Amino acid sequence: MKELVFGHKSPDTDAIVAAKAFSYLQNQLGYETEAVALGEPNDETKFVLQHFDEPIPRVITAAKPEVDAVMLVDHNEAQQSVTDLQDVKVTHVVDHHRIANFQTAAPLYYHAEPLGCTSTILLKLFKQHQVAVPAKLAGLMLSAIISDTLLFKSPTTTPEDEAAVKELAKIAGVDYQQYGLEMLKAGTNLASKTEDQLVTADAKTFEMGGKKVRINQVNTVDLDEVFAREAKLRQAIEKQNRENGYDLFLLMVTNILNSDTRLLVVGEPQAVVEKAFKTKLVDNKADLPGVVSRKKQVVPPLQAAF
Structure with missing residues (x-):
């Protein structure tokens, strides 16, 4: 039975990347999932996807017309999620935010840690399940961590986030400091926006x-x-x-x-x-x-x- 995987509305880089990474992991573990988005990616995320030659996920406005179950990443609060969340079963959540306005009728897999980025948690899950991270996905995941931690300047940054970026950079073959600054600047081009x-x-x-x-x-x-x-x-x-x-x-x-x-x-x-x-x-x-x-x-x- 297919499930959709998605991050929060008005998605940032972690919301898009975490959906792709968790979907990949779950598919390796025998699930049938598709990573989707609840909105168009921002300029920074588009830069990341283009840099690693990764397609933009399709955008959905409702889940129930397609599936009976979903997996949430980078959020849990109902008002930040898909509009018909109450009509589907939530089977998994991977998140690094507070838990609020969230409840389910059935037990679920819920993994939350107070780290700087969901993708840092996901790297731990890849290791836990002994699934290798492909080079392209490693590039996407390190981008998400850099985005959420503002290249380690944010107080949300933990030593685990920094270690994860360095580890993923080796897999992806990326100079994370030079690339990270380029990526963050790509998201600050505001003149063209209304x-x-x-x-x-x-x-x-x-x-x-x-x-x-x-x-x-x-x-x-x-x-x-x-x-x-x-x-x-x-x-x-x-x-x-x-x-x-x-x-x-x-x-x-x-x-x-x-x-x-x-x-x-x-x-x-x-x-x-x-x-x-x-x-x-x-x-x-x-x-x-x-x-x-x-x-x-x-x-x-x-x-x-x-």
């Missing part, structure tokens, strides 16, 4: 204190270039809030060169944002030095503040 694309490209929804909180992160090498478009970005966010019922929208604009973030906050309650980050919003904005991780540096303090 404001709607910028505020939705890597967005995730969280339920906090009875509020619907949307957090999106944009990587750049020039904060001023992004904030030159601030008025239109605000309009795009306000439209997102109206159409989707978001109470609060945080746009993280992160400079990957110096690991600082400027926050643009639209919606309420803004006082909770000020409390979370011990700062004062000025014109709906705040600079957060050293903040690069939504998962570790933004979501937990917000959750605590709510």
Whole structure:
């Protein structure tokens, strides 16, 4: 019986790569699976797939029309998953995020670790099952780890993530430092994107204190270039809030060169944002030095503040 494997909506490099890697592993173990996506890959991910001559996965909007069971990677929260998740059986989850808004009617295989990237966990699973990682897949997986850890600059990075990249780089025959910087810069080409694309490209929804909180992160090498478009970005966010019922929208604009973030906050309650980050919003904005991780540096303090 075929199963679909996919990462979260608004997929990043880890969501796409983890689906491909876990699907490959499961197929080697006797399952019949296909890696799919819940959205179009971003520029960084397209660069990665093109670099390793790997096809873009097809995008689905629902799972039940095709299969009765699915496997989740790089997420577990229902609002970040396929729209009809409640209509299918979840048989496997491999993730490195918090567990929230997730439940199943039947037992499942669930593997979660507080590491920097799902692909780091997957390398351990390949070893556990004594399945060799092909060179191309090794290149994809090291790309995912570099993406999620911002080339080891993110506080989510663990020694296991660094060791995994070095190990995978040998298999793939890649100079991970030179390649990693090229890859990260490929994801910062923002001039060609509309404001709607910028505020939705890597967005995730969280339920906090009875509020619907949307957090999106944009990587750049020039904060001023992004904030030159601030008025239109605000309009795009306000439209997102109206159409989707978001109470609060945080746009993280992160400079990957110096690991600082400027926050643009639209919606309420803004006082909770000020409390979370011990700062004062000025014109709906705040600079957060050293903040690069939504998962570790933004979501937990917000959750605590709510």
